[in-house]
Amino acid sequence: MNTSEFRRRGKEMVDYVANYMEGIEGRQVYPDVEPGYLRPLIPAAAPEEPDTFEDIINDVEKIIMPGVTHWHSPYFFAYFPTASSYPAMLADMLCGAIGCIGFSWAASPACTELETVMMDWLGKMLELPKSFLAEKAGEGGGVIQGSASEATLVALLAARTKVIHRLQAASPELTQAAIMEKLVAYSSDQVVATLGTTTCCSFDNLLEVGPICNKEDMWLHVDAAYAGSAFICPEFRHLLNGVEFADSFNFNPHKWLLVNFDCSAMWVKKRTDLTGAFRLDPTYLKHSHQDSGLITDYRHWQIPLGRRFRSLKMWFVFRMYGVKGLQAYIRKHVQLSHEFESLVRQDPRFEICVEVTLGLVCFRLKGSNKVNEALLQRINSAKKIHLVPCHLRDKFVLRFAICSRTVESAHVQRAWEHIKELAADVLRAERE
Amino acid sequence: MNTSEFRRRGKEMVDYVANYMEGIEGRQVYPDVEPGYLRPLIPAAAPEEPDTFEDIINDVEKIIMPGVTHWHSPYFFAYFPTASSYPAMLADMLCGAIGCIGFSWAASPACTELETVMMDWLGKMLELPKSFLAEKAGEGGGVIQGSASEATLVALLAARTKVIHRLQAASPELTQAAIMEKLVAYSSDQVVATLGTTTCCSFDNLLEVGPICNKEDMWLHVDAAYAGSAFICPEFRHLLNGVEFADSFNFNPHKWLLVNFDCSAMWVKKRTDLTGAFRLDPTYLKHSHQDSGLITDYRHWQIPLGRRFRSLKMWFVFRMYGVKGLQAYIRKHVQLSHEFESLVRQDPRFEICVEVTLGLVCFRLKGSNKVNEALLQRINSAKKIHLVPCHLRDKFVLRFAICSRTVESAHVQRAWEHIKELAADVLRAERE
Numbered sequence: 001m002n003t004s005e006f007r008r009r010g011k012e013m014v015d016y017v018a019n020y021m022e023g024i025e026g027r028q029v030y031p032d033v034e035p036g037y038l039r040p041l042i043p044a045a046a047p048e049e050p051d052t053f054e055d056i057i058n059d060v061e062k063i064i065m066p067g068v069t070h071w072h073s074p075y076f077f078a079y080f081p082t083a084s085s086y087p088a089m090l091a092d093m094l095c096g097a098i099g100c101i102g103f104s105w106a107a108s109p110a111c112t113e114l115e116t117v118m119m120d121w122l123g124k125m126l127e128l129p130k131s132f133l134a135e136k137a138g139e140g141g142g143v144i145q146g147s148a149s150e151a152t153l154v155a156l157l158a159a160r161t162k163v164i165h166r167l168q169a170a171s172p173e174l175t176q177a178a179i180m181e182k183l184v185a186y187s188s189d190q191v192v193a194t195l196g197t198t199t200c201c202s203f204d205n206l207l208e209v210g211p212i213c214n215k216e217d218m219w220l221h222v223d224a225a226y227a228g229s230a231f232i233c234p235e236f237r238h239l240l241n242g243v244e245f246a247d248s249f250n251f252n253p254h255k256w257l258l259v260n261f262d263c264s265a266m267w268v269k270k271r272t273d274l275t276g277a278f279r280l281d282p283t284y285l286k287h288s289h290q291d292s293g294l295i296t297d298y299r300h301w302q303i304p305l306g307r308r309f310r311s312l313k314m315w316f317v318f319r320m321y322g323v324k325g326l327q328a329y330i331r332k333h334v335q336l337s338h339e340f341e342s343l344v345r346q347d348p349r350f351e352i353c354v355e356v357t358l359g360l361v362c363f364r365l366k367g368s369n370k371v372n373e374a375l376l377q378r379i380n381s382a383k384k385i386h387l388v389p390c391h392l393r394d395k396f397v398l399r400f401a402i403c404s405r406t407v408e409s410a411h412v413q414r415a416w417e418h419i420k421e422l423a424a425d426v427l428r429a430e431r432e
Numbered sequence: 433m434n435t436s437e438f439r440r441r442g443k444e445m446v447d448y449v450a451n452y453m454e455g456i457e458g459r460q461v462y463p464d465v466e467p468g469y470l471r472p473l474i475p476a477a478a479p480e481e482p483d484t485f486e487d488i489i490n491d492v493e494k495i496i497m498p499g500v501t502h503w504h505s506p507y508f509f510a511y512f513p514t515a516s517s518y519p520a521m522l523a524d525m526l527c528g529a530i531g532c533i534g535f536s537w538a539a540s541p542a543c544t545e546l547e548t549v550m551m552d553w554l555g556k557m558l559e560l561p562k563s564f565l566a567e568k569a570g571e572g573g574g575v576i577q578g579s580a581s582e583a584t585l586v587a588l589l590a591a592r593t594k595v596i597h598r599l600q601a602a603s604p605e606l607t608q609a610a611i612m613e614k615l616v617a618y619s620s621d622q623v624v625a626t627l628g629t630t631t632c633c634s635f636d637n638l639l640e641v642g643p644i645c646n647k648e649d650m651w652l653h654v655d656a657a658y659a660g661s662a663f664i665c666p667e668f669r670h671l672l673n674g675v676e677f678a679d680s681f682n683f684n685p686h687k688w689l690l691v692n693f694d695c696s697a698m699w700v701k702k703r704t705d706l707t708g709a710f711r712l713d714p715t716y717l718k719h720s721h722q723d724s725g726l727i728t729d730y731r732h733w734q735i736p737l738g739r740r741f742r743s744l745k746m747w748f749v750f751r752m753y754g755v756k757g758l759q760a761y762i763r764k765h766v767q768l769s770h771e772f773e774s775l776v777r778q779d780p781r782f783e784i785c786v787e788v789t790l791g792l793v794c795f796r797l798k799g800s801n802k803v804n805e806a807l808l809q810r811i812n813s814a815k816k817i818h819l820v821p822c823h824l825r826d827k828f829v830l831r832f833a834i835c836s837r838t839v840e841s842a843h844v845q846r847a848w849e850h851i852k853e854l855a856a857d858v859l860r861a862e863r864e
Binding site for chain 2: 001003004005006007009010011013014015016017018020021022031033035036037038039042044045046047048049050051053055056060063064065066067068069070071072079082083084085086087088089090092093094096097098099100101105106107108109110111113114116117120121122124125136146147148149150153177178180181198199254260261262282283284285286289292294295303304305306308312315316318319320321322323324325388389390391396399
């Protein structure tokens, strides 16, 4: 495919994407396919000679779309949102074209420098303590990781390296095995200190945990993967209180801040804690500025060596929405979850299981787990909306998460009418 | 930005990308900027109100491009190639629009199933032993990781879990610390068994290492991050001989197989080795098919939970190039590196430092490291081409890697003329 064909096909693809987004409400949110559906539909091996673009784009509708769960349908209320916005898609196109690998400053200075500044912008939106910012001469700073899991792993390894160095300095006679036996990682039942758990969006109290960690010289990592985006609104910022006690903090703009996956934002107070754990300096990556103290080589901040120019997505999204636009987006989702909550509360057959703080409503039919499992089964078999469950203590609970960028009150109302009808069926079947 | 504006802006972005690619040869391959150049050019915080798309796209030329190292310029000969092709960019647009997170089969069946089949297609192109393929009922299979580092880490953790289980079963009285002290990971000076090292593209002999690992019941992970793509050509496939002894194998189509970053292909012989180490089953990810044995939940194969629909890129690239097109692409690069090699060999002032096998030529001026350092310094200051060095034993060596999709003989010839001129300057300065 030469450049002039790309101009044509690229524009056709823009229209395909726009049509998909415009028509997504008309697609069944959850697919009908059974395991193994795809393999018989395509050849067993790659073609020797090229196929045409027409063949491929036709196969997208015939082979791919029937097996897609439509995460951006306004009837998708499962898991948590994954971000999707047009500005992020435009930025991704540019990112693909530049196609640089930003493992060092020299490998593409713009890639590194925009990331550092965007992480400062985002940190300021959240009113993070200044100690987490890079600014001109700070000791802290931010980095884009691929996922919250990677951020947690990076924090864990940095903490481990730091404490091993401390123990070795204090007691040089200790063997490595003896040191390993002394290491302790405390975790809640969701792993690390969490603001907005996946299960039910509950919050750990950092103002209790934080001072203890600081006193005991323990690394505190705070994960707000989903909830973090809400902290750009002053009315939710109090949920982040206590972050000043943390050594590292992470949340996922790729969940709820309109920056398409992947973009997991992580800050540390002391960047040397990361670079001390991950430093890697082969000759082919050395460059003239690296020991100047002036630059950041992000390969020392993460597990992988390679990295894309992901800060372009943040730049496009922050600028094209503006902080006010992003706040309005968060507020709309929270308002819709409260709307659903109030519908549930008006129906005496149902109960709300956890206080609704952000965009997630945990609810169930009063009664047995069995009846709730039956309800979820009916909902997901009907495939008009899509939900997933959770367990809270021993109770089987339905999660209703506001996810789509285009979800409106009408969709929430329709979803609730549908749930009520299926609940009536389930309760009738139970009585019979 | 609504859908109709996206139609317009998306098409403008397609043209911007096409223009960038068409004009890339005219851009200076390595930027002039100094550390910290970007921060003063943009505001200290995100705007409250939205900026316009025009503002942003103008800033791309004014602020971003002056700081970009142009990895896809035909004058970029540094590091190793990073893939860039139009079919992959089109697939990435579609991937962004579908925007699903494929952590389980149910989260988007097409995302999981296409990946499994594409990894089989690619495995067949490489003539991997059948035991690495999933096919209909195999025990092995492939997964797309983000990077070779992640693939190595996953292999290491899987190997560690496997041996811990074995030791615990054999000697239940061992404490965890005692087990930890027994664990050994053997590595070369490039970490794991490597086909095509980054430094100089050398090859470990798997036919020697493999049988020893098998006899000692040791996990063998083979990394062919760069070189792996070449194995789709029958004349290079012998370099992979011995992979039949490996437990896991990995290479990066995002380097040399025209599938834009990120796409690191990893295969294992026993998928249960991975799922045993990484299994994670919260209620909200359970689905009705998960214990059927019929489906793959890729979250058990990797560190992160989330994952994009990356197999679309493989599908588009493999189909639009065809195997023959991909082979032709590899062969062209190898031929260009031999062309450069023969130019170097014709000049008695220079020497070739390592046998040229694929697309990398390691060369230097006969003489001191100092004179070679001076040569590289002049090359990268002139910024007409871009190279990085390596150390081979104690020698400072220049790496000339064929990288760009659009590099032709004329670029290689021009690069060599330029290097010769600068070498003459360096040698003259040395004599004076």
